[in-house]
Structures are given as C-alpha cells and as structure tokens.
Amino acid sequence: MQNDLKDLEHAKSFWFADWAFPIIVGLMSAGVFAGTSMYYNYGVGAFNEVAIVAMLKAGMSGGSYGAAAAFGASFLFARILEGSLVGILDLGGSILTGVGIGIPAILLSVGIKLPMESFPIALLTGLVLGVIIGGVIYLVRKFTIGQSSSTFGADVMMGAGNQTGRFLGPLIILSAITASIPIGIGSTIGAAIFYAWKKPLPGGAIIGAMIAGFFFPVGLK
Amino acid sequence: MHITVIFIQSLIVGALVGFAAGIGAARMFNAPKVQALGAFRTLGEMNAAEGDPVSHFSFGLGFFFNAWASTVGAGAFTQDITHRVIPNWAAAALLIRNKKIAETVHNPKKMGIAGLVIGILVVTFLNITSSAIPESLQVTAVKVLVPAANTLINIVMPVLFWLAAIDAGHRSGLFGTVFGGLAGLIMGNAVPGVVLGILLGKGVDELGWRRITKIMLVAIILLFVLSGFFRGFDIETLKSLHLSTPDWLNHLHGLVNPE
Numbered sequence: 001m002q003n004d005l006k007d008l009e010h011a012k013s014f015w016f017a018d019w020a021f022p023i024i025v026g027l028m029s030a031g032v033f034a035g036t037s038m039y040y041n042y043g044v045g046a047f048n049e050v051a052i053v054a055m056l057k058a059g060m061s062g063g064s065y066g067a068a069a070a071f072g073a074s075f076l077f078a079r080i081l082e083g084s085l086v087g088i089l090d091l092g093g094s095i096l097t098g099v100g101i102g103i104p105a106i107l108l109s110v111g112i113k114l115p116m117e118s119f120p121i122a123l124l125t126g127l128v129l130g131v132i133i134g135g136v137i138y139l140v141r142k143f144t145i146g147q148s149s150s151t152f153g154a155d156v157m158m159g160a161g162n163q164t165g166r167f168l169g170p171l172i173i174l175s176a177i178t179a180s181i182p183i184g185i186g187s188t189i190g191a192a193i194f195y196a197w198k199k200p201l202p203g204g205a206i207i208g209a210m211i212a213g214f215f216f217p218v219g220l221k
Numbered sequence: 222m223h224i225t226v227i228f229i230q231s232l233i234v235g236a237l238v239g240f241a242a243g244i245g246a247a248r249m250f251n252a253p254k255v256q257a258l259g260a261f262r263t264l265g266e267m268n269a270a271e272g273d274p275v276s277h278f279s280f281g282l283g284f285f286f287n288a289w290a291s292t293v294g295a296g297a298f299t300q301d302i303t304h305r306v307i308p309n310w311a312a313a314a315l316l317i318r319n320k321k322i323a324e325t326v327h328n329p330k331k332m333g334i335a336g337l338v339i340g341i342l343v344v345t346f347l348n349i350t351s352s353a354i355p356e357s358l359q360v361t362a363v364k365v366l367v368p369a370a371n372t373l374i375n376i377v378m379p380v381l382f383w384l385a386a387i388d389a390g391h392r393s394g395l396f397g398t399v400f401g402g403l404a405g406l407i408m409g410n411a412v413p414g415v416v417l418g419i420l421l422g423k424g425v426d427e428l429g430w431r432r433i434t435k436i437m438l439v440a441i442i443l444l445f446v447l448s449g450f451f452r453g454f455d456i457e458t459l460k461s462l463h464l465s466t467p468d469w470l471n472h473l474h475g476l477v478n479p480e
Contacts, residue, residue, distance in 0.1 A: 015247075015329035018255070018256050025241070027237050028242065031234045031340075038227065038348070042223070044296040045298070049291075049297060050295045053295060054371065054374070066408060066452050067408065067409045067410050070404070070408030070413055074413035088249055088264070089245075091245065091303055096300050096303065153419040153424070156385050156393070157385070159385060160381045160382045160384075167373060167377045171369040171377070175366070175369035176365045179364045183365065199287070200283065202287060206290040209362070210294065213365075
C-alpha cells in the first residue's frame, strides 16, 4: 500500500515527475543568471568559484571573454549529455558554470549587454535558458534511458575536479606571500588555524590575508 | 539607493535558487528513477551526515565561512552555496522536527520550501555584508586571489585533467591530448578540450562507436570549428604561417562580426 502510493506520487505529482524537471531547472537558472547580473552591476552575487568568476571578470575589465565562454559552454554541453544519462544533472557544471558564466560571456563578447544590465530581463533570460536545458534533458532521457549504461567518464572528471580544489589553498598562500610580507604571514597563520580546525585551507588563507591587508594595506598596481 | 536594490534582488535570487536547490537535492535520493538536479558529491556528503541535524548544519557552516570569505574578497559565492550550504541547512532544519529522513530530506516538497527560506537568508546576508566591506580589504583580496586563481585555471586544472585523462585509459588519453591541445590553442584554455576527450574516450570505451558516440564526435568537431571561427583563430593561423588571408574569408568574418 505504502509503495503503491509512492509510485503514484512519482508518476503524477509536480515534486517527482519528469515533466516538472524543466521548470525546476528554469527557476534555478533564473536565479543564477540574475546572480551573475548582480555581479556584473554591483560586483557581488556570482554563484561560482573565484577562479571561474575571474574568467568572466577578465572579460569585463577589458580582456577577452573567450576563456569564460569556451569553458562555460563546453561544460554545459558535457553536463547536459551526462545529466540525462545518469539521472543527476550536475548543478555546478551545467547551471552555475554554463548558464552563470559561459552564456553571459558569450552574450557580452558579441556586445549583447541588456540581459546583464537589466535585472528583470536577466531573470527572464535565465528562466528561458533553464527551461530549454531542462527540456533537452527531458527529451534525451526519454529516448536514451535504459539504452545506455555508460557514465562517459563522469567519475574521472569528478576525481580531477576534486583534486583541483585541493590546490587552491596552497596557491592562495603562495600568492599572498608575493603580495607583501604581512599579508603572507597573515595568510599562513589563517590557513594553519583553519587546518587545525579541520576546515578547508582556502577560507583561512583568504581571511588571514585580508585581516593583515586591513592593517598593512597594499596598493593595487 | 544602492544597498536597497541589492537587498531586493538578493531576496528574489535567493528564493529562486534555494527553492530549486532544495527540490533538486531531494530528488537526488530518488534518482535515476526521477531526474534530479544536484551533484554526486552533494549526494555522498548528505548521506555521510546520516540524518543527524547537527552534522548537516556544521558541514554547511564550514563551507558557509569559506563562501563568505570568497564573497567578501571577490564577489563570488563559490559553488558550495548551492552544493553544500543550502541542501545541508535545509536538511538540518527539517530534521530538527522530524528525524525520519524518508519524510523530510527525501521529500522534494519539504526540501524545496526549507531551501527557499534558507536561500533567501544566505544570499541576502552574503550580498549585504560583502557590499559594505572597506576598500583596502577588496584590494588585498584581488591581489591575492586573482594570481592564485589564474595559476589554478591556466596550469593546475589543465595538468590535473590531462593526467586523469591519461590514467583513465588509452583512448581518453589520446582524445584528451588532441582536444586539449586544440582547445588550448583555440579557446585559450585546455581544460574544456581534455574534458571532452574524457567524455568521448570513456563513452567509446564503454559503448563502442554507436550512434550516440558518433553524434558526440561530430558535435565536438563542430564546437571547435565554430569557436575557432568566432575567435578569429583561422585568420591568426594564416598570419602566423606568413600566408595571406583570402578575401572571401575576410568577408565572412565581416558578416558575423561587424566592427
């Protein structure tokens, strides 16, 4: 009885049905795309790692959007394929990096600024993009599920992705050391304290560097 | 006023992202039967907390501090907000009142609503506090984080993905090397190419040359051709080989990119 009820729920209700998936992705994309618009306008609110947001920043401050566009778009492409096959769409690669960084970079690189400058249009653009992505996955899933058992090396990529994260802490400390002596000391102490507390290194390294930078400011050359 | 605009926009963004992250995370426990939105690491970590609200909360808290530092420094939330903070805090909030994970953490409706509330609180808090940060701190953060991030993207990530591709098997190593080199040349970063190489290589390893893998190969080639064209890679190549650019190619570029 309990199981029958649950199966019925799976098939019919919004919360479990496959047809609801495009709507959920749409809502997520609307929020993330609008978040990038806030970053574009006010410098806060991008839903991604510092390293990836820095690629978009490179384009915004006069450089090329190429890296961000290519990186984001190819991640989106890969994740859509993978997501429909494994049943979990990777939020980070598809929405946060693809919709949040890649698509804004593509739009900005060809001079389309409105979706970034206007908050309501950003929400709408994100919603439409998300519904399209969710819809594509819904269709791919309908036609491929059960036919393929490959994960397309998702485990390999995830392993490498997690490895990358581990490098950030030491890299921040090395970079802080070249900024100035007090900032280097602050960063080292911060990272050590975080490590002792069993917290990820980058947080401590950044906070330590910033506290030291507050008392011993450096110029931005 | 500036801060009011940020406040209102944060409420909207937080509500949307929180709601979707909550539903997506709960649906993961029902995948692959139900299409979910999340990440394998989120699924693993949430299982590791074993339905204990304190574990869920403190796990989220550790990443929340990291995200806070990153937002203050560079305006970037980190992916942990959607991957770790919102799902785990939503789970913790539900588990305080009801310990049965089947009725709480695995229920998309309840997780969606809890995620909505937590999304609003977290996003608004991060945006408001970080926009009120003194200038000297932002300068420090930029000087420290940007070089570190550049090294990470341009050297560490390509090398790690490349080695992973090579370790994953002969085919993904070969595709990864070819696509990685091309991507480095055309797109300015080798990572997307290596990722595509792993994707195709492992796909062919596990499935063989079927329709789906052939479509992938065509799509990847198309991706390289198009991004090469739009970034003017064809003209750059001809120039560096000391060849003249044919007129029709210049016209074609003029058509799509009137500058």
